[in-house]
Amino acid sequence: MIRGLIAPILSPFDEDLSFDQVTYNGYAKHLLAPGCWGLAPFGTTGAALSISAAERQLALDGLGQIGDKLVRSDS
Numbered sequence: 001m002i003r004g005l006i007a008p009i010l011s012p013f014d015e016d017l018s019f020d021q022v023t024y025n026g027y028a029k030h031l032l033a034p035g036c037w038g039l040a041p042f043g044t045t046g047a048a049l050s051i052s053a054a055e056r057q058l059a060l061d062g063l064g065q066i067g068d069k070l071v072r073s074d075s
Helices: 023-034 051-067
Strands: 006-009 038-041
Touching: 006 023, 023 038, 023 051, 038 051
Parallel strands: 006 038
Antiparallel strands: none
16 A cells, blocks of 8 residues: 655756766655655656666666665654
8 A cells, every 4th residue: 555755856967967876865865764655766857858768777776776775664
């Protein structure tokens, strides 16, 4: 069952317009810390249209690499 707030993650870019994975992972942690129940990578912010499918996959893989740090302690 889905419950609680599922928040989109903003898609950060470096000055050279490459995807900023470190900041993206930080946003994910920041959203989950106060109580979000889930994340919607590339959801509703429109960034998915600015990022190639390969870049989106790399970003999701990057979140997967820190997955143990993204699990809520009260879930």
